[in-house]
Amino acid sequence: MFTRRTALLGAAAVALVLAMPALAEEEFDPSIKTIDQPDQTVGLRHVKAELVPPPAVMQHQQMDAEGPKVVEFTMKIEEKKITVDEGVTFQAMTFDGSMPGPTMVVHEGDYVQLTLINPETNTMPHNVDFHSATGALGGAQLTLVNPGEQATLRFKATRAGAFVYHCAPPGMIPWHVVSGMSGTILVLPREGLRDEAGKPIKYDRAYTIGEFDLYIPKDDKGKYVDYETPGEAYGDTMEVMKGLIPTHVVFNGRKGALTGENAMKAKVGETVLFIHSSANRDTRPHLIGGHGDYVWERGKFHNPPARDLETWFVAGGSAAVATYKFMQPGIYAYVNHNLIEAAELGATAHVKVEGDWNEDLMKQVAPPGPIVGQ
Numbered sequence: 092m093f094t095r096r097t098a099l100l101g102a103a104a105v106a107l108v109l110a111m112p113a114l115a116e117e118e119f120d121p122s123i124k125t126i127d128q129p130d131q132t133v134g135l136r137h138v139k140a141e142l143v144p145p146p147a148v149m150q151h152q153q154m155d156a157e158g159p160k161v162v163e164f165t166m167k168i169e170e171k172k173i174t175v176d177e178g179v180t181f182q183a184m185t186f187d188g189s190m191p192g193p194t195m196v197v198h199e200g201d202y203v204q205l206t207l208i209n210p211e212t213n214t215m216p217h218n219v220d221f222h223s224a225t226g227a228l229g230g231a232q233l234t235l236v237n238p239g240e241q242a243t244l245r246f247k248a249t250r251a252g253a254f255v256y257h258c259a260p261p262g263m264i265p266w267h268v269v270s271g272m273s274g275t276i277l278v279l280p281r282e283g284l285r286d287e288a289g290k291p292i293k294y295d296r297a298y299t300i301g302e303f304d305l306y307i308p309k310d311d312k313g314k315y316v317d318y319e320t321p322g323e324a325y326g327d328t329m330e331v332m333k334g335l336i337p338t339h340v341v342f343n344g345r346k347g348a349l350t351g352e353n354a355m356k357a358k359v360g361e362t363v364l365f366i367h368s369s370a371n372r373d374t375r376p377h378l379i380g381g382h383g384d385y386v387w388e389r390g391k392f393h394n395p396p397a398r399d400l401e402t403w404f405v406a407g408g409s410a411a412v413a414t415y416k417f418m419q420p421g422i423y424a425y426v427n428h429n430l431i432e433a434a435e436l437g438a439t440a441h442v443k444v445e446g447d448w449n450e451d452l453m454k455q456v457a458p459p460g461p462i463v464g465q
Contacts, residue, residue, distance in 0.1 A: 132245070135202070138160050139163045140195065142187060144187070145274075145301060145343055146343060148196065148277070148298065148364075149194065149195070151277075151279075153279065153284070154281065155279075155281050156281065159198075159201050160198075161245070162197045162202065164204065164205045165205070166192065167208040168186060168207070168210070168213060168236075169185050169186075169187065169210075170185070170213045170214060171183055171188065172318075172319075175344070175346060178315070179307060179339075180315070180317045180318075182321045183271040184217070185271045186272060186274055190343060191275065191299065191303075192272070192273065194276070194297075195275075196279065197248050197277075197279070198248070199248060199249070199251040199281055200247070201248050201278075202248070203221070203246055203276070206241055206243045207219055207234050207242055207244070208241040209236040209238055214320060214321060215263070215322075216238075217267070218230075218231045218235040218236065218258060219234050220257055220259035221246065221254065222255045222408070223246075223250060225246065250278065250393075251280045252278055253275055253366055254275065254278065254390065255274070255408060255410050256276055257272055257274070257370045265332065269304060273368065275299060275366055279392070280393070286395070287395035294414055296357060296361060296363045296364070298364070299366045299368070300376070300425065301343055301370075302340065302341070302368065302372075302427065302438060304339075305337055305340070306328055306331040306332045306334075307328070307339065308328055308331050315338075337372075338436075340372075341436070341437040341438060342438060342440045346437035350441045354440070354441035354442060355441070357443075357445075360417070360418075361416070362414055362415065365412070366412055368405070368409070369406075369407055374405045374427050374429070375404050376413070376426070376427065378425050378442070380421070383397070383400035383415060384398070385414045386398075386411065387411060388403050389406070390409055390410045392412075417444045418449060419444070419446075419448060420444050422441055422442070422443055422444075423443075424440070426439050426440070427439075
């Protein structure tokens with residue numbers, strides 16, 4: 092229902108759009124889709140997906156021999172204030188309330204059907220650009236919803252891999268992306284993951300790590316500013332963004348989001364699939380005490396995976412995938428190996444692994460003591 096509030100919010104959004112240069116000015120022309128074509132989804136099975144907050148990944152089959160299906164997703168946009176670090180708040184814009192948004196999983200050849208909801212309580216227009224989709228700015232032109240609206244998009248997942256999705260409203264793309272609006276869609280090969288020789292690669296657990304560079308303004312006394320709405324933070328945030336120096340680099344929305352009680356968990360002998368997305372900046376994940384057994388740095392599964400990597404690369408605007416079979420118990424630090432960003436700005440996660448220690452892999456032959464012979 093159109094209300095005075097909707098009108099005011101719309102006016103505010105228009106003002107922000109006009110204040111920023113758009114990356115793509117053209118609008119979608121409905122006439123290009125009027126050719127009479129048969130609906131290829133008629134008769135296909137429909138599956139309603141149950142999305143879960145990261146780092147968890149929705150339940151899914153690693154292989155699907157039943158043929159293409161339509162996977163139905165619903166995501167609600169949530170604008171909310173979050174705490175990034177002690178005493179530091181941030182006006183976030185999110186998919187389903189989390190940074191990153193939920194990881195969506197389908198198989199190659201499936202149809203992704205997303206209903207995107209922008210509640211009337213929000214203040215900004217939003218949409219979604221799927222890097223895995225073809226045409227219409229990845230669906231961004233077909234999903235632009237104002238507060239109080241929803242839209243449904245369907246596209247065919249024609250390429251296997253891990254792909255970023257993010258918000259891309261005209262004139263506001265960088266601001267929305269670095270304010271939390273990105274996630275990953277995993278398009279698995281129908282036969283499952285394979286190594287360079289075609290041997291199956293299976294995993295016991297899967298986790299999503301979304302890396303975010305944040306640009307939080309400070310006042311003239313050097314204190315981080317607390318804002319009540321995204322619009323109120325917009326001008327100051329843009330000035331910090333233009334300097335290209337983030338105040339925080341965090342996993343999953345805040346410093347310590349994946350440490351302590353929130354650490355990712357595994358057991359000795361289990362293989363874990365790590366999905367690492369970075370919608371804006373390049374990064375380089377490293378698992379301290381472990382390796383990347385199989386790594387798709389570009390996240391595309393029809394390319395053979397690299398083997399036994401110590402550190403891998405994630406290009407800004409993409410997602411990488413790595414597997415590792417844990418061989419020892421303990422706490423593993425999963426970090427951005429720009430160690431300044433890991434230790435000082437927040438890009439650190441933990442994996443807590445249970446099991447028995449293998450002294451053949453590592454043993455303390457002699458504990459610290461006085462230097463012999465002096």
